[in-house]
Amino acid sequence: MKVKYKSPYLYFLSLLLTVSLTSANRISAEEAENYTFKTLFVYQFSKYIQWPKQSDRTVIGILDGNKDIIASFKKMAVKKSVSGSSIEVQNYSSVAAMENCHILFVPKKNSNMLKAILAKYGNSPVLIVTESDGLAKKGSCINFRIMNGKLKFEMNLGNMKKAGLKVPQQLTNLAILV
Numbered sequence: 271m272k273v274k275y276k277s278p279y280l281y282f283l284s285l286l287l288t289v290s291l292t293s294a295n296r297i298s299a300e301e302a303e304n305y306t307f308k309t310l311f312v313y314q315f316s317k318y319i320q321w322p323k324q325s326d327r328t329v330i331g332i333l334d335g336n337k338d339i340i341a342s343f344k345k346m347a348v349k350k351s352v353s354g355s356s357i358e359v360q361n362y363s364s365v366a367a368m369e370n371c372h373i374l375f376v377p378k379k380n381s382n383m384l385k386a387i388l389a390k391y392g393n394s395p396v397l398i399v400t401e402s403d404g405l406a407k408k409g410s411c412i413n414f415r416i417m418n419g420k421l422k423f424e425m426n427l428g429n430m431k432k433a434g435l436k437v438p439q440q441l442t443n444l445a446i447l448v
Contacts, residue, residue, distance in 0.1 A: 305342040320436040328352040331371035395434045
């Protein structure tokens with residue numbers, strides 16, 4: 271039976287709860303490296319966060335991602351869209367090679383490049399998503415972390431505002447604000 275939601279926010283909340291419950295409320299370190307969950311979260315972020323201007327496609331950039339990360343994002347992009355626009359996944363080999371994108375996913379191994387990323391994008395409307403402790407306080411918009419064995423996300427509203435991104439209250443209610 272397919273459930274219809276009156277509010278897209280209720281759908282997002284139910285998705286987060288489903289992810290938590292299907293993982294038996296615990297995500298091991300090994301499972302956390304499985305980017306399927308993170309890809310689903312990033313997709314949901316793309317649906318609810320508002321960029322200053324609309325585009326006919328949503329570009330998700332990945333900074334030097336491994337084949338598992340890229341495959342996970344590309345699999346999602348083939349099946350999903352954002353407000354009717356297609357999703358394009360780009361893998362950038364370096365900060366210098368990065369082009370304009372809506373979302374930039376920075377894998378943990380590239381966390382040390384955050385300062386260069388911020389210098390390149392400045393106050394551009396780019397949702398920077400990281401996965402290392404403390405990076406939301408250092409400039410990323412959203413940062414994944416494992417807390418008590420569960421996948422959570424931190425959000426820095428100041429960084430979101432600098433980027434010109436609007437975040438609905440329902441999404442901030444699900445985040446750990448830093």
